[in-house]
Amino acid sequence: GAPTISIFLKPPGVVPPGGSTTICCTCQCGSGSFVLYKGSLQLHTLEQSGSRAEFSISNATYKDRGTYYCHYLERGTVLARSDELEVSVEELRLPRPDLSVLPGHKVTAGAEVMFRCTTAHPSTACYLYLEGQDRAQLFSRERGDYNLSHVQEGDSGRYSCQCYTLNASREWTAVSKALDLVVR
Numbered sequence: 001g002a003p004t005i006s007i008f009l010k011p012p013g014v015v016p017p018g019g020s021t022t023i024c025c026t027c028q029c030g031s032g033s034f035v036l037y038k039g040s041l042q043l044h045t046l047e048q049s050g051s052r053a054e055f056s057i058s059n060a061t062y063k064d065r066g067t068y069y070c071h072y073l074e075r076g077t078v079l080a081r082s083d084e085l086e087v088s089v090e091e092l093r094l095p096r097p098d099l100s101v102l103p104g105h106k107v108t109a110g111a112e113v114m115f116r117c118t119t120a121h122p123s124t125a126c127y128l129y130l131e132g133q134d135r136a137q138l139f140s141r142e143r144g145d146y147n148l149s150h151v152q153e154g155d156s157g158r159y160s161c162q163c164y165t166l167n168a169s170r171e172w173t174a175v176s177k178a179l180d181l182v183v184r
Contacts, residue, residue: 002079002080003072003080004080005080005081005082006082007025008131008132009085009087010132011030011131011175012133012136012175014088014162014172015051015060015087016090016174017061018059020056022055022061024052024053024054025127026053026132027051027052028050028097031178032072034070036055036068036069037122038066038068039067040055042155046066046175049143065142066086084183089092089174091172092172092174092175096174096175096177097126097162098176099159099161100118101115101117101159101181102114105180106184110151112148113147113149115178116145116146116160117139117163119163119164121164123162125163126138127163128138128160128161130157131157140143151183152180154156156181158178158179159179159180160176161173162174
């Protein structure tokens with residue numbers, strides 16, 4: 001079958017103006033090249049030997065907001081296209097939340113794990129990020145908890161969370177410290 005490309009931000013989350021992040025495109029591919037697009041605009045090409053291309057955004061501005069995706073090419077032919085990745089640039093005005101995991105950082109496969117994102121601000125919604133995934137998970141509103149039942153080795157990795165206020169101005173927190181989950 002055709003190769004598939006993953007696209008994700010490292011570190012994940014909303015980027016503050018002046019901040020930096022890296023758009024990563026990974027693929028179990030040959031030795032072609034990756035092309036990064038923003039909307040219909042072609043931004044960069046990276047000749048690739050290996051499975052990964054990294055495109056840095058430094059000193060981010062509101063112009064860097066938008067929808068990005070990658071193509072993988074061999075000899076001028078597009079063999080694969082990634083999903084779209086939304087990049088948000090916003091002022092991060094609130095202090096970072098604390099991310100904790102129960103029962104702990106190391107669990108056995110099949111266990112149930114609960115992530116909790118704790119913020120000082122009363123009414124917020126929070127996202128749970130797993131580095132390497134392009135989709136963030138929304139914590140359940142009520143308690144700020146996110147449950148993973150029957151965890152597998154694929155759930156291992158580096159998690160963080162980020163919250164925003166549920167008012168008209170939607171203010172964002174900084175991203176929490178990252179936490180490593182190991183599933184064995």
